[in-house]
Amino acid sequence: GAVVSQHPSRVICKSGTSVKIECRSLDFQATTMFWYRQFPKQSLMLMATSNEGSKATYEQGVEKDKFLINHASLTLSTLTVTSAHPEDSSFYICSAPSGGEETQYFGPGTRLLVL
Amino acid sequence: QQPVQSPQAVILREGEDAVINCSSSKALYSVHWYRQKHGEAPVFLMILLKGGEQKGHEKISASFNEKKQQSSLYLTASQLSYSGTYFCGTGRGSARQLTFGSGTQLTVLP
Numbered sequence: 001g002a003v004v005s006q007h008p009s010r011v012i013c014k015s016g017t018s019v020k021i022e023c024r025s026l027d028f029q030a031t032t033m034f035w036y037r038q039f040p041k042q043s044l045m046l047m048a049t050s051n052e053g054s055k056a057t058y059e060q061g062v063e064k065d066k067f068l069i070n071h072a073s074l075t076l077s078t079l080t081v082t083s084a085h086p087e088d089s090s091f092y093i094c095s096a097p098s099g100g101e102e103t104q105y106f107g108p109g110t111r112l113l114v115l
Numbered sequence: 116q117q118p119v120q121s122p123q124a125v126i127l128r129e130g131e132d133a134v135i136n137c138s139s140s141k142a143l144y145s146v147h148w149y150r151q152k153h154g155e156a157p158v159f160l161m162i163l164l165k166g167g168e169q170k171g172h173e174k175i176s177a178s179f180n181e182k183k184q185q186s187s188l189y190l191t192a193s194q195l196s197y198s199g200t201y202f203c204g205t206g207r208g209s210a211r212q213l214t215f216g217s218g219t220q221l222t223v224l225p
Contacts (some may be wrong), residue, residue: 018167034212042201044118044157044215093156097211104204104213105157 001030002098006107013084014115020081021110023050023094028094029074032110034104035067038091049076050094116140118205120153126157128224130192135219138185146179146186146207147213150199157202190221198223209221 005028013019024031031052036044048058048069056069068080081088093109119140120156125133137146145164149157163179163186174194179186190197204213 032211041215044204046212048215049212096214102211103162105159106149109156110190111154 001095002026002103002105004096004107005095006094006110008096009108010111012113012115017058019081019112021081021085021092021094023077023079023096023107025096025098025105028096028098030077030098031074033071033077033094033096035069035079036093036095037078038109039094044093047079050079052077055094070115074075077098081112084112088112089114090107096112117214118203118216119203120169120203120219122219123217124222125218126222126224127193128169131223133190133193133221135188135201135203135221136185137216138183138206139185139205141184141205143179143181143186143205145186146177147185147204147206148186148188149202149204151202152196152199164170191223193221193223194196195225197221 005024007022033050035047037047038044046059048056050056050069050071052071058064066082071077091111092093092110095104095106097104121136147162148160151157162170174191177188200218202218203216
């Protein structure tokens with residue numbers, strides 16, 4: 001299957017700082033990538049769709065000015081959590097579709113802890 | 116709207132069978148099944164695209180009833196490695212995004 005990487009895998013930051021998370025498709029090109037957030041013992045909630053060459057589309061209730069998404073190339077999307085607060089602490093996972101059936105391949109996730 | 120999964124949790128012994136259901140109040144274009152181990156990202160199991168379709172992956176298979184707007188995941192002769200949380204994700208047609216169910220926590224005991 002296709003491989004998606006994320007960096008960093010874990011990050012601890014102070015409240016008020018910004019954190020950037022990278023999502024890369026390693027062996028395929030992805031014009032679209034998806035960003036999810038998962039709180040402990042809960043399901044994955046789609047935050048936004050990252051589109052190469054155009055603006056990201058955000059799900060209802062997700063602040064676009066707080067969660068900045070940049071799809072810099074066909075293999076890279078970044079999510080920047082600006083002015084992070086403790087309530088932003090979560091597991092952030094990206095995915096990218098690949099193949100004829102457009103299977104979603106997930107990155108390994110980034111665990112963010114805001115102190 | 117989030118698809119509904121049932122049961123929420125199931126505990127079984129190694130070698131036993133289990134069924135996990137996923138139903139939606141909206142029309143389904145595709146159903147994707149994933150397994151997630153604690154602290155890890157979801158791992159793809161299978162995708163079903165057509166009504167009435169069934170697929171198999173070793174001892175794990177699934178069915179998709181488009182008319183009933185539901186899918187079921189069948190795990191036969193379960194192994195310890197099957198433990199984890201299973202999610203169904205429903206596709207939104209051409210939009211490619213997935214909406215995930217609440218998850219079913221499966222625990223296989225020796």
